Amino acid sequence: MLLAQVLARVVSEGRLTIIDEAGRSHHIKGAKAGPAVTIRVHDWWTGIRLALRPRLALGEAYMDGRLTVEQGDLYDLLDLLGRNMAAVDSTALMRWSYALQRWLRVLEHYNPVGKAQKNVAHHYDLKGELYDFFLDRDRQYSCAYFRTGNEPLETAQADKKAHIAAKLMLRPGQKVLDIGSGWGGMGLYLARAFDVDVTGVTLSREQHGVSSRRAADEGVADKVRFKLLDYREEPGRYDRIVSVGMFEHVGSAHYLEYFTKVKELLADDGVMLLHSIGRMEPPGGTNTWLRKYIFPGGYTPALSEVLAAIEKAGLWVTDIEVLRLHYAETLRLWRERFLANREQIKQLAGYDDRFCRMWEFYLAGCEVAFRYMNQMVFQIQIARRQDAVPLTRDYMAAEERLKNVAGSMAAE
Structure with missing residues (x-):
C-alpha cells in the first residue's frame, strides 16, 4: 500500500496501523513511544490521495467517512501525525507543495472589499447556536489567555480581554474602534468597564445582528455601536x-493597505493593539483543507511580513508579545465542548454528521498545529508616535490589575 510505504519513512514516534480496503493490516512502529492508532481506509483511491495530497485528502476522507479511526480517536491520529510532522514536511513532495503555495499565496489571499465579505460569511454567518455549544458565554472566538494553563475557559477569556485592555491604556471618554468586532464581547466589555465610546465594524451579518442586539439589551447602545462595514x-x-x-x-496582499488605513484612523497620540494568529517561520501558504472548507481567503502571517508592512506605513511598534501554547489549550477546551454537545448541535442547530466531522477535524487539527507545529499568536502594540506609551512595560501589569477589578465590577 503506497500510503503505508510513505508513512513508514516518516513515523518515528508512536505506532500506526492502517487497514486497507481489502482488510489487510499495515503496521508502522516508530522508534520512540507515542500514541497508538489504527485507521481504516475504505477504498483504494482514498489511499492514493492520502499519499499524494495529504493536507487536503486527510480532512476530506474523514469528513466523508472514507477514513475511520478504529483504535483511538481523531485527535489521537492527528496528535501522532503532528509529532512526526517535521519528517513529513521534509519529504520532496511536501517541499514542492509548500514552494508552490508560496508562489500562489498572493492570488489566494487577494481579498478586495466584496470578496472579503463573502469569505467572512462562509464561516461567521453560520447558525449562531453552533457557537454557543463550544465557546464561552461571551462568544470570544479567539485565543484565550492562560495564566497557569489550568483555568476554565470563561476565566481565560476574561483574562484575555483584560490583558488586551491593559495594553490599550484606556481612559474614560476615549473613542475606540474595534476592527472585526465579532459578536460584540470585546467592545461591550471595554465600554462597560472603562467608560469609553466604542465603534465596532464587522463583515458578518449574523455577528452584526447579535452584537447590535446585545448593545441594546444591555442599555449601552448610546456608547457602543456596531456597523456592517469593511474597515x-x-x-x-x-x-x-x-x-x-x-x-x-x-490577506498578505493587503497588509500595507491595512496599516495605512490604521494610520489614517489613529489619533496622533493613539495606540492600537493587534491580536492575531501567526507563524514562527518565514512566509508560506494556508493549509489547503482549511482554506477550502473553513477559512477561504485566510492566512496566518509571519511576523517578518507584518512588521515590514508596519514599517512601510510609518507606524511605531511599541511592544510585541508572542503567545505560544495558549491557543492549543483554547482549542482543546473548544474541541471537548464541541464533542460533548455533538448530538445537540445536530438536533438544535440542524447540522449533519458530515458537518460535525468537518468541525471536529478543524478544531483537532488546529490544536495539533499550535501544539506541535508552526502556529502561535502575537500581540503587537502600535502607535503613530514613539512617546504614545510609557518608557517601560511596567505599566501593563498595573493596568491589568485595575482592569481585572473593573471588569469584575462591571460584570456584577
Whole structure:
C-alpha cells in the first residue's frame, strides 16, 4: 500500500496501523513511544490521495467517512501525525507543495472589499447556536489567555480581554474602534468597564445582528455601536484601535493597505493593539483543507511580513508579545465542548454528521498545529508616535490589575 510505504519513512514516534480496503493490516512502529492508532481506509483511491495530497485528502476522507479511526480517536491520529510532522514536511513532495503555495499565496489571499465579505460569511454567518455549544458565554472566538494553563475557559477569556485592555491604556471618554468586532464581547466589555465610546465594524451579518442586539439589551447602545462595514470604509479618527482575530482574514496582499488605513484612523497620540494568529517561520501558504472548507481567503502571517508592512506605513511598534501554547489549550477546551454537545448541535442547530466531522477535524487539527507545529499568536502594540506609551512595560501589569477589578465590577 503506497500510503503505508510513505508513512513508514516518516513515523518515528508512536505506532500506526492502517487497514486497507481489502482488510489487510499495515503496521508502522516508530522508534520512540507515542500514541497508538489504527485507521481504516475504505477504498483504494482514498489511499492514493492520502499519499499524494495529504493536507487536503486527510480532512476530506474523514469528513466523508472514507477514513475511520478504529483504535483511538481523531485527535489521537492527528496528535501522532503532528509529532512526526517535521519528517513529513521534509519529504520532496511536501517541499514542492509548500514552494508552490508560496508562489500562489498572493492570488489566494487577494481579498478586495466584496470578496472579503463573502469569505467572512462562509464561516461567521453560520447558525449562531453552533457557537454557543463550544465557546464561552461571551462568544470570544479567539485565543484565550492562560495564566497557569489550568483555568476554565470563561476565566481565560476574561483574562484575555483584560490583558488586551491593559495594553490599550484606556481612559474614560476615549473613542475606540474595534476592527472585526465579532459578536460584540470585546467592545461591550471595554465600554462597560472603562467608560469609553466604542465603534465596532464587522463583515458578518449574523455577528452584526447579535452584537447590535446585545448593545441594546444591555442599555449601552448610546456608547457602543456596531456597523456592517469593511474597515477600509470607516471614516473618522480614534484614540484607540483594537483588532482581535481579524487580521488572519486580511490577506498578505493587503497588509500595507491595512496599516495605512490604521494610520489614517489613529489619533496622533493613539495606540492600537493587534491580536492575531501567526507563524514562527518565514512566509508560506494556508493549509489547503482549511482554506477550502473553513477559512477561504485566510492566512496566518509571519511576523517578518507584518512588521515590514508596519514599517512601510510609518507606524511605531511599541511592544510585541508572542503567545505560544495558549491557543492549543483554547482549542482543546473548544474541541471537548464541541464533542460533548455533538448530538445537540445536530438536533438544535440542524447540522449533519458530515458537518460535525468537518468541525471536529478543524478544531483537532488546529490544536495539533499550535501544539506541535508552526502556529502561535502575537500581540503587537502600535502607535503613530514613539512617546504614545510609557518608557517601560511596567505599566501593563498595573493596568491589568485595575482592569481585572473593573471588569469584575462591571460584570456584577
